[in-house]
Amino acid sequence: MNKNKVYFLCSPNMGIIDSWMPVIYKLNEIKEIDLIIIIPSPAIVRNIDLSNVLIKIATEVFSKIIFKGYDNRWHSSENFESTKYFLENQVFYKVFYKITNRIFKRQFCFTNTLKPLVSVDINGESKTLLYDIYEESKKYWKEIGDTFSYSKKFSLPYSNWIAGVDPKSKINSYLDGLIEIKNNQPEIIFAYSNKQEKYYKSLSSESRIITVGIPRHDQWWIDILSKYSINCEATFEEGYILVISRGGDSDRFSANDKEKSIEDIRRIAKKFKKKIVIKKHPKEITSKECLWECALGIDNYRKTWVYSNRHILPLASQSCFVVAFLSSVAPDIVRMKKPMVARYDLRGNSVYDNENSLRNNKGYPVMGYAQFNLEFLAIDFLELSEFYHESTKGDSTVLRRQCSAYRGLFSRENTSSEIVVKNILNCIG
Numbered sequence: 001m002n003k004n005k006v007y008f009l010c011s012p013n014m015g016i017i018d019s020w021m022p023v024i025y026k027l028n029e030i031k032e033i034d035l036i037i038i039i040p041s042p043a044i045v046r047n048i049d050l051s052n053v054l055i056k057i058a059t060e061v062f063s064k065i066i067f068k069g070y071d072n073r074w075h076s077s078e079n080f081e082s083t084k085y086f087l088e089n090q091v092f093y094k095v096f097y098k099i100t101n102r103i104f105k106r107q108f109c110f111t112n113t114l115k116p117l118v119s120v121d122i123n124g125e126s127k128t129l130l131y132d133i134y135e136e137s138k139k140y141w142k143e144i145g146d147t148f149s150y151s152k153k154f155s156l157p158y159s160n161w162i163a164g165v166d167p168k169s170k171i172n173s174y175l176d177g178l179i180e181i182k183n184n185q186p187e188i189i190f191a192y193s194n195k196q197e198k199y200y201k202s203l204s205s206e207s208r209i210i211t212v213g214i215p216r217h218d219q220w221w222i223d224i225l226s227k228y229s230i231n232c233e234a235t236f237e238e239g240y241i242l243v244i245s246r247g248g249d250s251d252r253f254s255a256n257d258k259e260k261s262i263e264d265i266r267r268i269a270k271k272f273k274k275k276i277v278i279k280k281h282p283k284e285i286t287s288k289e290c291l292w293e294c295a296l297g298i299d300n301y302r303k304t305w306v307y308s309n310r311h312i313l314p315l316a317s318q319s320c321f322v323v324a325f326l327s328s329v330a331p332d333i334v335r336m337k338k339p340m341v342a343r344y345d346l347r348g349n350s351v352y353d354n355e356n357s358l359r360n361n362k363g364y365p366v367m368g369y370a371q372f373n374l375e376f377l378a379i380d381f382l383e384l385s386e387f388y389h390e391s392t393k394g395d396s397t398v399l400r401r402q403c404s405a406y407r408g409l410f411s412r413e414n415t416s417s418e419i420v421v422k423n424i425l426n427c428i429g
Helices: 015-028 042-046 053-061 080-088 091-104 133-137 141-147 219-229 255-271 291-296 312-317 330-335 368-372 381-392 397-409 416-428
Strands: 004-009 033-039 064-068 074-077 127-131 152-155 188-191 209-211 240-244 276-279 305-307 319-324 340-343 376-378
Touching: 004 015, 015 033, 015 053, 015 127, 015 219, 015 416, 042 064, 042 080, 053 080, 053 219, 064 080, 074 080, 127 416, 133 141, 152 416, 188 416, 219 312, 240 255, 240 312, 255 276, 255 291, 255 340, 255 381, 276 312, 291 305, 312 319, 312 330, 319 330, 319 381, 330 340, 330 368, 330 397, 340 368, 340 381, 368 397, 376 381, 381 397
Parallel strands: 004 033, 004 127, 033 064, 127 152, 152 188, 188 209, 240 276, 240 319, 276 305, 319 340, 340 376
Antiparallel strands: 064 074
16 A cells, blocks of 8 residues: 655754654654655755754654755655765765855755756655745745645744734744745644734635644653653753853854853853753854853863753753743743743844834843743843842742743643644545
8 A cells, every 4th residue: 555655844954853753753653654854955964963862763753865965956865874974975066065155145056956856756646745834935945846736735833933923023023024825825834822823824814724832842752852862962960050052143142142141151050059051053063163162161071061962851851940042942941841041132233122123021122932921031140140049949930920921822732743643634634
């Protein structure tokens, strides 16, 4: 009997695996389904960490990996290790790719494909695509869209980010500038929160939008992540400060901003006698930046601080306090019932500090979940210190407010993935 082929579009980055994997894991338990991953950019492959828990699970789930090489052709392999090896050995094309990306600002890779996608065994009419609808705004989408023009598509956001809640604020507009959907409409657009619904209604009919909560927050999935994380690099005993890092390379968070934030965290850890565990952003893994090493001391590595590649959910569960640099992880942290503060300062930044900016009760420009009290903002050491003291004491009102905000934004805790799977199966038969 022929299996239903279900394709998963791994874009805009590896983070979307985190969003879809609980659903894909359950679909894999159905024998009539063949799961195949499509990676449309060599840059995404380059950032794959083979020791990552999600990659280890994905290796057991996907029967084939279809990926775009530096030569601008589609290729296929059976595992992530061979995929990375293949790209690393495309030496000439890799150099050419880097040069053309600089000249054409990444447009070259996504146009004029030399080897069509259908030539790597994507054919027939019985196809299903799992993706994020926002990908339809990307330059590379035309080829994907044409290939799956008669397929059933299902969308789930790659990020926890809730956007569109303030139509006047461009900095909070997740789908700002989304092109018209020229191919077939998705069968279902799954939303994490009803706050996203009105944004998706501009793209599809209300009957196709279902709010399900966050699948990766289902307890059964957290248990699996914890099981796979046992063999990851050791951290410290519970009670550490967890930092969700990111590169200091944007107009929202510069290298100078990052240096100040790291120094504040170092002082907090010293003041309260806590160790530090750092979860790097995927782009930081391939970066040569060494701000953490310079601030915390290489000689102190594994003594007072350490990097960790464990999944953020089990990692947060063992922490006492979480600091994030402009991240969308607040729901993940609060789901594990841990207090979180965002450390950034947008004051005076004309792009993000203007009449359209969202603001907290102190009048500071904020992004993301600060407007919902799911995360709180600290702009300097004093505020960070006050927040740590308030949120880690017994019966913390800070954590209660954050947990209350979570419940108000996300529903159906522990059943999200089942709802998504059930709806997909009802559509594809």
